Amino acid sequence: MKSFTPAWRAHATALWALAYGGLGAAWALGLPGYPWGASDPDPDGALSLLAGTTPRFGWWIAAFALLTAVTAEALTRRGDRRAPLLLAWPIAAILVLVIPDSRLMMGVAYTPLLLVAPVFGWSLGGATFADAWPWPVLNQLVCVLGGLLLAAAALAYGRDRGRARWFTPERGRTAVYVAAAVPLVYCVTRWAWALGIPLGVGPEFLAEGEDGLWLAGAYLATFGALGGVLTLGLTQRWGEVFPRWIPGLRGRRVPPLLAVIPAGFVSIIVTVAGLSYVRWTVAGRFSLEEWGAWLPECFWPVWGAALATATVSYHLRRRDGTRVRTGEPAA
Structure with missing residues (x-):
């Protein structure tokens, strides 16, 4: 049974x-x-x-x-x-x-x-x-x-009742690409500020972070970009088997939870933060002239939803024992 x-x-x-x-x-x-x-x-x-x-x-x-x-x-x-x-x-x-x-x-x-x-x-x-x-x-x-x-x-x-069929490998792949691309909009603005380029903000706003605040922002943006790269692993073979260049782990199976737990948690926190920015935008707390300070974050719910979809699709695929793209039984 x-x-x-x-x-x-x-x-x-x-x-x-x-x-x-x-x-x-x-x-x-x-x-x-x-x-x-x-x-x-x-x-x-x-x-x-x-x-x-x-x-x-x-x-x-x-x-x-x-x-x-x-x-x-x-x-x-x-x-x-x-x-x-x-x-x-x-x-x-x-x-x-x-x-x-x-x-x-x-x-x-x-x-x-x-x-x-x-x-x-x-x-x-x-x-x-x-x-x-x-x-x-x-x-x-x-x-x-x-x-x-x-x-x-x-x-x-x-x-168990056949109602999780929405999370297909095809939708998972599309979601992965969306989840990897959306944070780059935020990253570009923070990297620009760290370089002294007032992208989406005025000179006065940019001057407020000259004490190192924008360097910290660039660090966080780089962290987000790295997360976007790691997201690609949800549809790549190196997301199932450790690459050869990793000593001690090369060729071994990647535990599914090693990807599911962090990806799932990140999908939650970026969605929550993005919804906050959407709420503040609707309330009129931001000015259009300084769109760089809030508009990229308003896309974070899309990022979070895409990452959650990709994560669930990855989890179900690994649970079913199918390989990336081929649908063949996993080794």
């Missing part, structure tokens, strides 16, 4: 939801550490959609968590039913894309920079890991974890 969906994903999601729901209830009852509102170091509430809430909102968190737990457990039951998926995917989207904000990407992007800054003597304005990862941002990681667990359970539930 064909095995049913790996139930541990759904059970893990339910346990996560019950634990987080209990935390929400505790916040409502007065436990310190509520991650939004007055305790969130978001000065004008421009980042988080929950900035205006108070700890009493914890009761709503508890109710939402209970719904999440019930939905997750429904994904463990046999039967050809769509109802669990109709709830699971929206809940997962809220946890992964709505609750987090752009600070999640800032923390990920600046962590490597904070690691190498002491080596090169960069001060970074006195920024520390505590600045990059305060509790409200770490809480976003917790929410993303719950959303990913639920999405994994929903994907397996749908696949």
Whole structure:
């Protein structure tokens, strides 16, 4: 008999939801550490959609968590039913894309920079890991974890019923090329600023980063461009078998999760950050004259969606044991 969906994903999601729901209830009852509102170091509430809430909102968190737990457990039951998926995917989207904000990407992007800054003597304005990862941002990681667990359970539930057929190798290849190309628009602007070229901004704006800020931006842009190159591995043989020039690993099979985990996580943080820029653009916070400071980021949701599609397609292809492009059984 064909095995049913790996139930541990759904059970893990339910346990996560019950634990987080209990935390929400505790916040409502007065436990310190509520991650939004007055305790969130978001000065004008421009980042988080929950900035205006108070700890009493914890009761709503508890109710939402209970719904999440019930939905997750429904994904463990046999039967050809769509109802669990109709709830699971929206809940997962809220946890992964709505609750987090752009600070999640800032923390990920600046962590490597904070690691190498002491080596090169960069001060970074006195920024520390505590600045990059305060509790409200770490809480976003917790929410993303719950959303990913639920999405994994929903994907397996749908696949066992033949509903994951949208993620074909052909769509995966197209998505890879889109995901590799979109960040280059951002990279070009940041590289230009580092070279003193006011691409998409005025001279006054460019002068604000002469203290090394644009060099840091160029570093992050290069990091993004490198990620774009690595994205190509989702449809190339070196994404399945380590190349010959890698000592100790040459010719060995690339563990699928080695690509799926980082690519999936990056797809989330760039989408979240991009949605923030889209929201700020709609609110009129940017000027058209300085399009270079915000327009490239508005394309990040496209980047994230393409990368997520490419990642899921890669995961399903590796799981099915097919080679790149040929459809032959993997060795």
